[in-house]
Amino acid sequence: MDTLTDTAAQVAHGYITEKDRYLARLKRIEGQARGIHRMVSEDAYCIDILTQISAITSALENVALGLLDDHLKHCVAGAIQHDGAEVEVKLKEASDAIARLVKS
Amino acid sequence: MDTLTDTAAQVAHGYITEKDRYLARLKRIEGQARGIHRMVSEDAYCIDILTQISAITSALENVALGLLDDHLKHCVAGAIQHDGAEVEVKLKEASDAIARLVKS
């Protein structure tokens, strides 16, 4: 795992190296959202719709956890190593994002 | 609120009376998912993407809580009042759906 080498400085955001995988996952999530819309339009049973909502919520959480992991490894770690001035902002942003995820 | 009248028996699922509103909310959620996909494809900042993921997760949870409320008021309440045989199944389904929501 390339954490603190010079490339971290050039790679603006941690997720860039995994961008295609994130895009594929988000495309699937978009499809899940469309699927739930279709279930409601076709009067599907409430419990079946709820099952799909739990599934898409979990998928979104997993994307968020991946992005957060990348952010800590690259954006936060990079700021700490290369540019002390931004550290407090980066750390505060990360903690606030974690709080939103935990509380949502 | 029409909980246990005859119409409840005819209305297969609780959410049907609010169907258009659910469809509109789910269409917005689909748009949010597409928006997050676009943010990643345009190399948006990780924290901004995480903020949007928390927003769509909350929107999904609110749809789920609405569906669950309707389900309890109509499907579960209707089964209890009109057709005792299905009650245990309906109650178990509801509790399992609640557990999935709480744990997702």
Added chain:
Amino acid sequence: MDTLTDTAAQVAHGYITEKDRYLARLKRIEGQARGIHRMVSEDAYCIDILTQISAITSALENVALGLLDDHLKHCVAGAIQHDGAEVEVKLKEASDAIARLVKS
């Protein structure tokens, strides 16, 4: 499962039949809380403390899901079957409790 028989009417709350098990689980949770306090007082490593907080949070959620299941099967189902006047209040209480659990 004794859902809607006369005993349900006498048993004020659904959990009464499982009371001893709930008390034992809550006593363990109290012990977990004391354990986390001790970890902090003994300068335990942050991650180890966080692991214990996730464990006690899950234990509390499971107790809550059990109480909610009992509440639906007895208090809500009983109100629907025996005393229509309280139904809307019971259903609203249940939905609000579910929302608090999902959002906490």
Added chain:
Amino acid sequence: MDTLTDTAAQVAHGYITEKDRYLARLKRIEGQARGIHRMVSEDAYCIDILTQISAITSALENVALGLLDDHLKHCVAGAIQHDGAEVEVKLKEASDAIARLVKS
């Protein structure tokens, strides 16, 4: 906020500087747990117990978010600045702790 000065190296864990406040909060949480046990033993109404469980779960989450914030600012930031060898372990531990919190 003292993030990356020498004291961070001496302060083993981030939360040490706030230890008394964490101990006070955890003592209150232990009291809340005891209170819920007492509610069940006194046959309190299910919904009132569920309200207290949501309250203690939120209190625990807030303690966890504080510990995580301190951990990132001191343990993780300190490892990045002072001792590169531990960085990957510290970042992985932090991400795993975040995932447990989000999923619990």
